Structure formats: C-alpha cells, structure tokens
Amino acid sequence: MIIIGAGIGGLLTATLLEKKYEIKIFEKGIVGGRFRNLPYRGFQLSTGAFHALPHGSTGFTARILDKAGIPHRIIDGDPWGTFLIDGKQYRFKNLYSFLSFMERFKVSRVLFDMRFTKGDDTPLGEYLNDKLNNDTVYRVVKAFCGFGMSIDPYDIPTRSFFSIVRCLYRYGGPGTVVGGCSALTDALAKGKNIIKEEIKEIVVEDNEVKGVVDSEDRFYEDNIVISDIGIKETVKLTGKNNFPGDYLKRINNIKEAEGIKINIATKDGIINHNGVLITCDTERVEGLNQVTNVDSSLAPKGYHLVMTHQTLRSNNIKKEIELGLEDIEKIFGDKDHEILLVQTFRNGFPVNRAVTGYDFDYKTPVQGLYLVGDSAKKETMEVDGISKNVLELYEYLS
Numbered sequence: 058m059i060i061i062g063a064g065i066g067g068l069l070t071a072t073l074l075e076k077k078y079e080i081k082i083f084e085k086g087i088v089g090g091r092f093r094n095l096p097y098r099g100f101q102l103s104t105g106a107f108h109a110l111p112h113g114s115t116g117f118t119a120r121i122l123d124k125a126g127i128p129h130r131i132i133d134g135d136p137w138g139t140f141l142i143d144g145k146q147y148r149f150k151n152l153y154s155f156l157s158f159m160e161r162f163k164v165s166r167v168l169f170d171m172r173f174t175k176g177d178d179t180p181l182g183e184y185l186n187d188k189l190n191n192d193t194v195y196r197v198v199k200a201f202c203g204f205g206m207s208i209d210p211y212d213i214p215t216r217s218f219f220s221i222v223r224c225l226y227r228y229g230g231p232g233t234v235v236g237g238c239s240a241l242t243d244a245l246a247k248g249k250n251i252i253k254e255e256i257k258e259i260v261v262e263d264n265e266v267k268g269v270v271d272s273e274d275r276f277y278e279d280n281i282v283i284s285d286i287g288i289k290e291t292v293k294l295t296g297k298n299n300f301p302g303d304y305l306k307r308i309n310n311i312k313e314a315e316g317i318k319i320n321i322a323t324k325d326g327i328i329n330h331n332g333v334l335i336t337c338d339t340e341r342v343e344g345l346n347q348v349t350n351v352d353s354s355l356a357p358k359g360y361h362l363v364m365t366h367q368t369l370r371s372n373n374i375k376k377e378i379e380l381g382l383e384d385i386e387k388i389f390g391d392k393d394h395e396i397l398l399v400q401t402f403r404n405g406f407p408v409n410r411a412v413t414g415y416d417f418d419y420k421t422p423v424q425g426l427y428l429v430g431d432s433a434k435k436e437t438m439e440v441d442g443i444s445k446n447v448l449e450l451y452e453y454l455s
C-alpha cells in the first residue's frame with residue numbers, strides 16, 4: 058500500500074493498517090504537515106493546529122491512538138470553553154441570561170432539533186435567522202464556527218452543524234495534547250517507512266490504480282494508493298480524464314477554509330482555564346486558547362502561549378491582520394502581551410482543504426485510489442473528522 062502525504066491523516070491511516078499491509082508513505086515536506094510543532098524563540102508554535110483536538114481524549118483521534126497503543130496525553134477542557142461578550146467571560150449555561158423567557162424556550166427547541174434531527178442543506182445562518190433571529194445567539198454561533206472551522210454560519214449546512222453538535226454531546230469538547238501537535242505526529246511516525254520524496258503522478262490504467270511516480274521518475278507499483286494531499290491535488294496528479302464530469306464539477310466548486318492565526322507571548326495570561334475562549338464581540342478574532350495552562354513546557358518559563366484564530370474574510374490580508382491585531386489589543390487591554398508571529402493559511406495551505414459540510418468520501422471513482430485528510434472529514438470537524446473517515450476506511454480495507 059502507498060500513502061501520499063505524512064500529515065496526520067496519512068499517519069493515522071498507516072497506523073491502523075500497518076498490521077495488514079506493507080506500507081510506503083511518501084512525504085515531500087515535513088512529517089506531520091499542518092499538525093506539528095514550530096519552535097520559535099523557546100515557544101512551541103505550530104504549523105497549523107492549536108495543539109488541540111475537537112473532542113479531546115474521547116474523540117475519534119483518541120480512539121485510533123488507543124486502538125493502536127500509541128502513547129499520548131490529551132487533557133480535556135474543563136470547562137470546554139467560555140464566551141467573551143461585552144468584555145466579560147461567560148460559561149455556556151450563563152448565556153441564557155442574555156435571553157428573555159420566550160427566547161430561552163426557542164433556544165431549547167433549536168438545541169433539541171440539533172441533537173435529535175438530521176438537518177438538511179439549509180445554511181445554518183438562515184435556519185437561525187428563521188427560528189430565533191437573536192443577535193447574541195448569532196454572534197456566539199458565528200464565533201464558534203469561525204474559531205472551530207474557519208467558516209461562516211451561512212456557509213455550513215444544518216446537516217453538518219447538527220452532526221457536530223451531536224458529536225459534542227456524545228464525545229465531549231476540546232482537549233489539548235501534552236507536548237503539542239508533534240507529540241502525536243512524532244509518535245505516529247515512529248517506525249514507519251517514510252520516503253522523503255514528492256509524488257508527481259498517480260498511475261491509472263483502465264480505471265484501476267497501478268502505482269505512483271516520484272519526482273525522480275521512479276515508479277512504485279501498488280494496487281492501493283491512499284492520498285492525504287487533498288482531493289484537488291489528487292485529481293491533478295491522477296489526470297482529470299480518469300474522473301467523471303459530475304465529480305470534477307464538485308471539485309471545481311470546492312471552497313477551502315482560510316484563516317489567520319496570531320501567536321502571542323504573555324506573562325499575565327488571558328484565561329484561567331484549559332478550554333477555549335470564544336470571542337463574540339470582536340471584529341475579526343473568533344477565539345483563542347492558552348495551551349500553557351495544560352503544558353507549561355510549550356513556552357519559556359514565566360510565559361504563556363496564546364493562539365488566536367480568525368476566518369479570512371477578504372483578500373486584503375494586510376487589513377485582515379490589522380483588524381485581528383486591533384481585536385487583540387481590545388481583548389488583552391492592559392495585560393502584558395507581545396505578538397510573536399502571524400500566520401496566514403490559504404492558497405493550497407489552508408485551514409481545511411474542503412470547508413466542513415462539503416467533504417469527499419474515502420472512495421474515489423478510481424478503483425484502489427482512496428482519500429483521507431481534511432477534504433475527507435466525516436461527522437465532525439477538524440482532525441476528529443479526519444479520524445472518523447480514517448476509521449471507516451480501515452473497516453473497509455480490513
């Protein structure tokens with residue numbers, strides 16, 4: 058079996074299937090992809106993720122790690138998060154204080170819908186407008202979608218959002234990885250056959266995959282190829298002529314989730330818990346976490362590491378960053394803080410290669426060619442969504 062890409066998607070797949078298959082993983086850049094530590098001035102920043110998993114120690118990723126006996130420590134948020142509104146932090150249950158009696162009743166009905174009905178293609182924003190039309194609820198949901206998925210409520214169908222809500226009830230909220238992203242990806246990569254080469258072609262004959270060709274024109278034969286490089290790139294390497302028109306049309310319409318992360322050093326700290334802070338009254342920043350509340354080794358002694366996230370809302374990157382920095386000034390007020398690094402995620406290095414709700418299945422129209430990673434998430438968001446898809450592929454190939 059060949060896996061293209063040693064991102065967390067490729068590594069989790071190899072971990073589950075290595076007992077059944079002999080696996081070669083090809084990686085053109087750094088092992089771990091967007092789930093790796095990025096050491097900077099003594100801080101453990103990251104290439105992408107916030108050193109966290111959406112469903113912490115009880116989500117789909119943790120399930121794979123447990124199943125394969127991969128050592129890890131994930132500390133669940135307690136509370137999962139708080140919400141910053143008008144300069145004050147609130148727990149979820151206290152948000153009800155913003156609502157009238159009638160609005161509380163309506164919110165309970167909406168939560169019931171989310172937990173017990175499937176939803177449909179209606180955009181979440183439209184659904185909320187129709188059912189509640191409440192500004193505070195909309196701000197909370199908008200900030201949650203932005204922080205969690207780099208997406209606007211009008212861009213996610215209720216079927217996907219309801220599924221995420223169900224997963225939160227079932228598997229719990231976010232957890233932070235002790236040691237940061239690399240603690241997981243290094244442990245997953247250990248002992249694997251990783252070949253540091255770029256794949257430039259996926260070879261297909263009569264609609265069946267035959268192998269791959271690397272940048273040195275070497276051919277590696279195999280009748281199973283699993284791609285962790287995103288659906289667009291996968292089709293590019295395979296050749297469009299191998300895919301039906303309606304599949305290509307879906308790919309053409311695919312939207313990447315784009316965002317900006319701002320890394321901050323602070324001695325004072327901004328939150329006193331190990332969950333996330335969803336910021337609801339800011340111009341751009343939608344949330345942050347302070348991973349040093351879980352693992353102080355992610356920053357030099359005496360410092361906290363805070364990472365903020367915002368959805369990229371225009372192509373004017375300079376302006377978007379300025380608005381984010383203004384928000385940070387507002388959030389921190391007179392608390393000590395220093396901007397360490399601003400990272401922009403777009404153009405082939407996004408937050409997600411397919412926005413949540415528009416993912417592809419692991420099966421492609423080409424026999425033997427499968428898809429994992431962040432354009433093939435299932436049921437929930439981010440890496441736990443990637444892991445759910447990997448678990449299903451594992452069942453299929455076992």
Ligand SMILES: Cc1cc2nc3c(=O)[nH]c(=O)nc-3n(C[C@H](O)[C@H](O)[C@H](O)COP(=O)(O)OP(=O)(O)OC[C@H]3O[C@@H](n4cnc5c(N)ncnc54)[C@H](O)[C@@H]3O)c2cc1C
Nearest residue numbers: 062064065066085086090091106107256408430431439440
């Ligand atoms: C700012 C930000 C914050 C995030 N926060 C979180 C979070 O807190 N929690 C969470 O769960 N998720 C988070 N995510 C999402 C998460 O980081 C990604 O979903 C995940 O890392 C994607 O993994 P992947 O394996 O799909 O892709 P990648 O990590 O991109 O891996 C793909 C790999 O394939 C390699 N590759 C590409 N082309 C080729 C080729 N032709 N030949 C060989 N190798 C190739 C690449 O070099 C790369 O290493 C965040 C993302 C960002 C950007």
